[in-house]
Amino acid sequence: MKRYQLGEFEEMVLLTVCVLQEEAYGVSIKEELEDRLNRNVSVGALQSALRRMEDKGFLDSWEGETTSQRGGRPRRYFKITLFGVKAIEYTREIRSGLWRDIPKAVLQS
Amino acid sequence: MNHSPPKWTIKFLRWFCRPVFLEEVEGDLTEIFRSRVRERGSDHARRTFIFDVLKFLRWTMLRKPDFAVYSLNRGLWLYNMKIAFRVFRRNLLHSTINLFGLTMGILSFIVLTIYYLNENSFDRFPDSDQIYRIATSLEDDGYYTESAQSPVPILPMLVQDLPQIRSSVRLLPLTGYLKKAGPLRFREEQLVFTDETFFEVFQISVLKGNMEEALTQPFTMVLTEEKAAQYFGDGNAIGEMLIFEDEDNQFEFTVTAVVSNFSHHSHLNVDFLVSFQSLNQVMPWHNNWFYPTLHSYVRLVPDHDAGEVEIAANRVLQNYAEEKYLEKSPELVFQPVHTLHLSSDRQGEWEPNSTQINVQYFFVLGLIILGIAMINYINLSTANSIQRSKEIGMKKAMGSSRPQLIRQFFSESFLMVSGSAIISLVLLLLFWSPFSTQLFGRQISLYEFLTLRFLTYGLSVIFLLTLAAGFYPTLLVSRFRTLDVLRNRLSGYQGKGIQRKILVTIQFSISMVLILATLLLVEQYQYLLRKGLGFQKEYRVAIKLVEEEDKKNYKALKDALKQLSFVDNVAVSNTILGSETGFYGFEISLPDKPELGTFEWYTLGVDEDYLDTYGLELTAGRDFSRSLATDQHEAVIINETAARYLGWKGDAVGKGLNLTIYTGKRETRNAKIIGVVRDFHYQSLYESVKPLVIYINKHHYYTDNLNLKLQPGGSVRDRINRIEKIYGQFNPDKPIELVFMEERIAHTYHRELLNTRILSIFTILSIFIAGLGVFGLITFSTHKRIKEIGIRKVLGASFLQISGIFTKEYLYLIVVACVISWPVVHWFSTKWLQNFAYSVDFGILNYLAGFSVVLIIGLISSLHRIIWVAKMNPVDHLRNE
Structure with missing residues (x-):
């Protein structure tokens, strides 16, 4: 199922967008991700991941209000699309399928 | 405190970032910058901001150059192409002519460029700038001669005295017959006698055998790949025998190595390398200053100036060379090997070179x-x-x-x-x-x-x-x-x-x-080609006599050929006309002009039929005659230039001329000038006619060629067949070597x-x-x-x-x-x-x-x-x- 293909980082970003709901824009996604992953996320990597997923149709975006915080630049908010939801569900299914099939002995050792 | 990010980074970002992303990215970066200022102070924030911007330098973020954007605009391109094709079609005649002209121009350019590149690619092997050929310039027979070759003893002499020479090699090409055990033999022109140091100077890749020992023993031989295949097929040639025959002897050579073919891009043209020591038997008298001469090459120690080595070499020559050789006031010339093909035009080159x-x-x-x-x-x-x-x-x-x-x-x-x-x-x-x-x-x-x-x-x-x-x-x-x-x-x-x-x-x-x-x-x-040669070349054919037996019995073959209905006349000669180097210079002195002393002129040894065969005209005196016994040894004919040189116009006839020729021994003829022949271009037209003395020769040393005067017309093929048949009666083994004078002259030019x-x-x-x-x-x-x-x-x-x-x-x-x-x-x-x-x-x-x-x-x-x-x-x- 190639059309659902998600990289690991993309998956994380997509899930974070879902978590943040209405508040998902560049900096907030970055901070949330850094909190959870416990590592630095570069703006460049994040932006290109967001744009890439928007091109693929997993994300939708719109321009928000302008704030002085951002030096007069508007925020761009992101929201997951139905297609995006399908993609993360699909990924989860594959993962849980794999988890299910791991023999108990492996996990105990 | 400065609370804004560095200006130049923003400018830089705006320059490289794709416009679509710019707003968003700039916003994000600014927001992060502000929060960093709050948390860790503006210095830290400014520093990290620079890194953040630099981290944006990734392919997807880059603004694409305008032309690339344009070339992505496929529609417009296709449109332009379509219009171009339509214009081409509508104006078919015009466009075709245009296309054709341009094609011809480009084609000529490519062809001539390839020719140029090819000519400039000669002898460009590794280190070729350290390799020089030693040529000699000297006065030979009173004429200044530039020779590509040098005497045999020169190299060993130079190597002894000049530490700048790293290695050196001599190459002496001979022509002869090669065969395996059977009777079938091949004429080989590039059988080269050479020192074992050959491979130190020229880096030729050795395919089989050991190159260090390949030529150290007498009668060892190295073959090129091509010749190995010709003689031994696919089998292993190493250890096989090849027999070399010259006029009198046979020598057996053992193959010790096979090398790759010599490149087409080399002035060297070699098929067989034979150990130099073999010359002690093949040509026992070779180690002298006069004949034979050979090609000498040296490889200098890197970073030595060839000019200085050349001067030093000439000094060594003056000190140690034989007196008689130094009389020719010789001078050694070091020629860089990679320039030879384009700039060397000396006597005795391997093959004619091009000119730069x-x-x-x-x-x-x-x-x-x-x-x-x-x-x-x-x-x-x-x-x-x-x-x-x-x-x-x-x-x-x-x-x-x-x-x-x-x-x-x-x-x-x-x-x-x-x-x-x-x-x-x-x-x-x-x-x-x-x-x-x-x-x-x-x-x-x-x-x-x-x-x-x-x-x-x-x-x-x-x-x-x-x-x-x-x-x-x-x-x-x-x-x-x-x-x-x-x-x-x-x-x-x-x-x-x-x-x-x-x-x-x-x-x-x-x-x-x-x-x-x-x-x-x-x-x-x-x-x-047409004018001023002074002799007839149409319907003139020469047969080369190579074997000593043939040379001794030339008369029988001559008489047999004369019987042919289409042969008008046959004459013997020692040199074929149109040759630059084939004329022997012999000593001459004049009893009437003792003040001139002894000097050398070119000579031509012929029999009584020669002048008629080539239609040479006499301006004074008479032709050689069979009926006068004295003509055999006491008559010479000189050319106009010789007469002029001596200050005699019509009155040369009857004057004495002493001519010393070598026929195994010195033979001095006290001859009389019986005729003066109109000048003819016995060498090439590049050079002016030099004095020439024609004498009667019937000694087998100099009966090298038979010259045939044929009647005009008739089938060439048929005539050659009939000449060959007669020749075959005398020489069943050896194929005939015919020279058509017209072709030969054409070849000269x-x-x-x-x-x-x-x-x-x-x-x-x-x-x-x-x-x-x-x-x-x-x-x-x-x-x-x-x-x-x-x-x-x-x-x-x-x-x-x-x-x-x-x-x-x-x-x-x-x-x-x-x-x-x-x-x-x-x-x-x-x-x-x-x-x-x-x-x-x-x-x-x-x-x-x-x-x-x-x-x-x-x-x-x-x-x-x-x-x-x-x-x-x-x-x-x-x-x-």
């Missing part, structure tokens, strides 16, 4: 032809674009910008140039191998040059040509003002036909120079022939292209003046008057071209003809011939258009107003 200047001329010729093809393209497409003015006007009116129009015209010229490049490449691949041998006289492998580098250069040349060809028409067209175009008022732009005239004049001048150069070459060549061929082919091309230029010019000017002509016709101008108007237009360009080109040609031709001792008179008639050729070409190419305009119906072009 010719090779360069031909390269320049390629450039020139490409140049006139370009001029043509510019002319034709400018003329064409005037005709397309309505299209351009329309486009402008619809809002087309100037850059768009420029792009359109460049796409057209790109299509044209790359199209013709592809066609010429295809033609090249199809016709190269038969063509190159014909043209350049040697096989040049095309595939060596069709490398990635060639293609890269090719592409950049195409690109440059596109720019060059498209530049002027594009500029002109994009300058058109919309209204002018649509209201058909282009006269302001057309009036600038002066550029076009200048271009056509340049074309005419170049063509004129090329035509005259070809004429000059052809005439000089014909002159060398081979280089002239090749040059003539190359030059004439490319001249024809250039004339052709120039013809296309005239066509463009006339198309343009007829179009421009069509209304004027219409009015003239209405007022009663005749067909002839109107054609006159246009003929005049290019006629005066041709006259201007003559004024430009004739002095150039005159200067060059005078200089070039000085190379020859005898040269043709290149007079005004030739110049006029060149003029008329150009005139006729111009006429032919403009005729169609002129007739069209002269016959058109004036109404068609006048009623527009």
